[in-house]
Amino acid sequence: xxxxxxxxxxxxxxxxxxxxxxxxxxxxxxxxxxxxxxxxxxxxxxxxxxxxxxxxxxxxxxxxxxxxxxxxxxxxxxxxxxxxxxxxxxxxxxxxxxxxxxxxxxxxxxxxxxxxxxxxxxxxxxxxxxxxxxxxxxxxxxxxxxxxxxxxxxxxxxxxxxxxxxxxxxxxxxxxxxxxxxxxxxxxxxxxxxxxxxxxxxxxxxxxxxxxxxxxxxxxxxxxxxxxxxxxxxxxxxxxxxxxxxxxxxxxxxxxxxxxxxxxxxxxxxxxxxxxxxxxxxxxxxxxxxxxxxxxxxxxxxxxxxxxxxxxxxxxxxxxxxxxxxxxxxxxxxxxxxxxxxxxxxxxxxxxxxxxxxxxxxxxxxxxxxxxxxxxxxxxxxxxxxxxxxxxxxxxxxxxxxxxxxxxxxxxxxxxxxxxxxxxxxxxxxxx
Ligand SMILES: *Cc1c(COP(=O)(O)O)cnc(C)c1O
Numbered sequence: 042x043x044x045x046x047x048x049x050x051x052x053x054x055x056x057x058x059x060x061x062x063x064x065x066x067x068x069x070x071x072x073x074x075x076x077x078x079x080x081x082x083x084x085x086x087x088x089x090x091x092x093x094x095x096x097x098x099x100x101x102x103x104x105x106x107x108x109x110x111x112x113x114x115x116x117x118x119x120x121x122x123x124x125x126x127x128x129x130x131x132x133x134x135x136x137x138x139x140x141x142x143x144x145x146x147x148x149x150x151x152x153x154x155x156x157x158x159x160x161x162x163x164x165x166x167x168x169x170x171x172x173x174x175x176x177x178x179x180x181x182x183x184x185x186x187x188x189x190x191x192x193x194x195x196x197x198x199x200x201x202x203x204x205x206x207x208x209x210x211x212x213x214x215x216x217x218x219x220x221x222x223x224x225x226x227x228x229x230x231x232x233x234x235x236x237x238x239x240x241x242x243x244x245x246x247x248x249x250x251x252x253x254x255x256x257x258x259x260x261x262x263x264x265x266x267x268x269x270x271x272x273x274x275x276x277x278x279x280x281x282x283x284x285x286x287x288x289x290x291x292x293x294x295x296x297x298x299x300x301x302x303x304x305x306x307x308x309x310x311x312x313x314x315x316x317x318x319x320x321x322x323x324x325x326x327x328x329x330x331x332x333x334x335x336x337x338x339x340x341x342x343x344x345x346x347x348x349x350x351x352x353x354x355x356x357x358x359x360x361x362x363x364x365x366x367x368x369x370x371x372x373x374x375x376x377x378x379x380x381x382x383x384x385x386x387x388x389x390x391x392x393x394x395x396x397x398x399x400x401x402x403x404x405x406x407x408x409x410x411x412x413x414x415x416x417x418x419x420x421x422x423x424x425x426x427x428x429x430x431x432x433x434x435x436x437x438x439x440x441x442x443x444x445x446x447x448x449x450x451x452x453x454x455x456x457x458x459x460x461x462x463x464x465x466x467x468x469x470x471x472x473x
Contacts, residue, residue: 044074045077045339050382052379052380054072054074055076055448057448058380060380062443062445063417066441066443068341068359069364069440070340070440070443071338071339071441072338072341072443072444072445073334073443076446079111079115082098082112082117085310085329085332087307088308089325091315092325095324096118097117097140097328098117098118098328098330099119099328099331100122100330101122103338103427104126105428105442105454106129106133106453108444110134112135113130113135118139120141120143120328120330122142122143124150127158131158137159138161140158140161141163141238141275141326142155143238147174152177152185156185161235162236164187164189164190165187166214167214168214171189171225171226171229175229175230178232183231185231185233187232187234188275189214189226189238190239191213191239191258192212192216195207197279205240205241213239213240219237223268227268234271236273236274237265238277239275241279243279246304246305251310255317262321263321266323274318274321274325274326275327276326280329280331280332281331282331283336284376284422335422335424335425336421338425341380342359343358344356344412344415345395346414347414357393358394358403358418360403361437362396362434363435363437364394365423365431367427370430375404377418378418379409379412379416380418380419383411384410386410387408388408390407390409391406392407392409395435396434397435428454438457
């Protein structure tokens with residue numbers, strides 16, 4: 042489900058032609074659809090309406106202030122993993138009392154900052170962290186609201202780099218140890234036990250692993266509620282999206298397609314989990330990132346060269362792995378479409394960036410209509426884990442970002458000026 046579609050042979054984002062944006066703002070260019078973004082939030086939010094709940098957007102998926110501001114306006118909370126992300130939420134006008142602070146490596150100064158900002162909870166990932174939060178809160182004469190992250194030791198059956206809920210991973214506290222840790226935490230003076238949390242992985246496309254994990258943790262959650270009066274259970278994020286539409290068919294929104302039976306949708310997610318969760322009588326927190334923003338963004342790029350070798354047809358574009366690292370990092374699939382629809386035969390093409398790494402590709406042997414220098418392509422589903430993972434590798438400036446709302450367009454991040462890349466570098470006096 043998204044608002045990127047062809048109108049009279051031109052690819053549009055809502056009411057705006059993407060070709061016009063590429064020509065006006067240059068490439069590489071990230072473009073986000075506000076309607077898609079908010080629609081995904083609302084779909085999930087309303088699927089859970091039978092329970093007291095809070096959807097906390099995982100800021101790490103896309104932390105642009107405009108994205109955060111739009112979601113804050115819709116009532117979202119935020120899942121943050123650093124002081125920087127918390128500061129972004131504040132800068133975007135988000136509500137700190139709806140922020141959950143996750144991550145295995147919170148520093149003392151990050152903890153102090155979050156305590157002063159009045160966040161909803163710290164999701165505690167280890168016993169030493171629990172002690173540290175208690176100590177920092179004591180110094181500030183505050184009480185820190187916490188949830189312990191349970192590692193349920195279930196396999197989410199997703200990519201190895203985004204599996205988090207087994208004992209092979211660095212996340213959370215082992216299921217068997219959790220009661221002991223709550224007992225210990227309940228004796229700490231500057232800690233308030235507020236909830237329990239888990240997150241088993243990312244890009245899950247079936248409901249089963251979620252249901253399994255929830256079912257496994259349920260008795261524990263019940264006992265924690267009884268003993269310590271906890272208020273909430275956070276079931277994490279991880280709802281996957283369709284990157285390759287060939288995997289599902291038809292023109293309807295993918296979660297309505299009969300061919301997509303069994304695939305994860307907000308309705309299926311809620312149908313499977315509500316009967317388990319509702320009887321708990323706790324507030325349910327969610328931490329989705331990709332589901333909300335993944336299909337709400339595209340990366341536009343210009344074809345620089347077409348290079349035919351004996352074996353391959355290389356389409357060399359001006360975006361690279363420094364702009365969007367997902368294909369190189371996770372072998373991920375992104376649908377690639379020309380901004381002006383083309384006719385004729387498709388040829389297997391490698392769509393590659395200009396960086397001196399063989400990992401710098403977006404697709405290999407992908408059927409693509411013939412394109413030539415100066416034409417533009419869109420890499421779809423680039424809204425999550427796209428711009429946020431960009432780097433200056435090869436001294437390439439960070440791309441610009443644009444938000445579309447109907448026919449309105451706003452540059453929500455300027456293209457980085459090239460001199461900014463070395464702004465904080467200095468020559469030592471003996472070389473100057
Ligand atoms: C990354 C992460 C999320 C968000 O994951 P998505 O797959 O983008 O929904 C949520 N919670 C935690 C703890 C995370 O680490």
